[in-house]
Amino acid sequence: MAKPLRLGVNIDHVATIRNARGGRHPDPVRAAKLAIAAGCDGITAHLREDRRHIRDNDIARLKAEIDKPLNFEIAATEEMVALALKTQPHACCLVPEKREERTTEGGLDVASQQTHLKPVIHKLKHAGIRVSLFIGAQPEQIETAAALGAPVIEIHTGAWCEALADGDKEKAQAEWQAIVKGAELAAGLGLEVHAGHGLDYATAEEIAALPQIVELNIGHFLVGEAVFEGLSETIKFMRAAMDRGRVRALR
Numbered sequence: 001m002a003k004p005l006r007l008g009v010n011i012d013h014v015a016t017i018r019n020a021r022g023g024r025h026p027d028p029v030r031a032a033k034l035a036i037a038a039g040c041d042g043i044t045a046h047l048r049e050d051r052r053h054i055r056d057n058d059i060a061r062l063k064a065e066i067d068k069p070l071n072f073e074i075a076a077t078e079e080m081v082a083l084a085l086k087t088q089p090h091a092c093c094l095v096p097e098k099r100e101e102r103t104t105e106g107g108l109d110v111a112s113q114q115t116h117l118k119p120v121i122h123k124l125k126h127a128g129i130r131v132s133l134f135i136g137a138q139p140e141q142i143e144t145a146a147a148l149g150a151p152v153i154e155i156h157t158g159a160w161c162e163a164l165a166d167g168d169k170e171k172a173q174a175e176w177q178a179i180v181k182g183a184e185l186a187a188g189l190g191l192e193v194h195a196g197h198g199l200d201y202a203t204a205e206e207i208a209a210l211p212q213i214v215e216l217n218i219g220h221f222l223v224g225e226a227v228f229e230g231l232s233e234t235i236k237f238m239r240a241a242m243d244r245g246r247v248r249a250l251r
């Protein structure tokens with residue numbers, strides 16, 4: 001029996017728009033409150049090293065002002081881990097980060113960074129923060145995540161979504177099969193399985209049919225679509241798409 005599927009709304013790109021002009025408008029914390037009122041289950045925010053969208057003060061305000069779980073995305077650096085320990089979010093998702101990249105290009109290579117990640121995961125867990133690792137669906141990455149003691153993984157769905165958008169059916173099918181197999185493997189190893197990056201209504205509906213997945217984190221599409229439909233409506237449409245997909249997991 002599939003568990004309920006949570007929607008985490010990533011509000012990074014509200015801050016991207018704010019920062020384009022400086023000042024305070026539009027406020028990502030206001031967007032987070034609106035997203036919660038529209039029915040999402042949690043808020044995700046990524047404090048990048050270069051502060052290109054979310055800033056330190058946004059994180060402090062999110063923690064103080066929202067009444068749903070905060071999923072704080074960070075690179076596993078000393079500075080960010082210290083900020084996570086100070087903020088005490090519900091969850092911390094460790095993500096890879098490259099200063100020059102346009103967006104998070106792939107999953108965190110946990111298999112090659114075990115010595116660095118083990119104490120970071122331990123520190124965050126010891127502080128009562130639920131640790132998640134944002135990884136690709138390769139078996140080696142999933143098995144290492146489990147061996148490192150992380151309770152949660154988030155599968156990077158970007159390559160699948162991009163292949164679909166490019167009309168590359170063969171690549172999309174291969175990426176999808178990897179996600180399906182990866183979700184099965186991870187759940188079998190006792191990991192809680194989340195997914196995200198590049199999801200839209202159609203891909204969220206599709207992935208919602210995988211019974212092992214219990215949370216989707218979605219941002220860029222929602223903020224872009226909100227320009228046309230408004231944020232509340234967009235979140236309600238997304239919730240409906242996820243629910244349609246979930247029905248298939250319950251059959």
Ligand SMILES: CC(=O)[C@@H](O)[C@H](O)COP(=O)(O)O
Binds near residue numbers: 073196197
């Ligand atoms: C880790 C992740 O997938 C999100 O935080 C996403 O990266 C946010 O958008 P940018 O990659 O544009 O910062």
Ligand SMILES: NCC(=O)COP(=O)(O)O
Binds near residue numbers: 217218
């Ligand atoms: N971890 C993925 C996330 O938070 C949202 O990614 P996107 O929908 O902004 O691409």
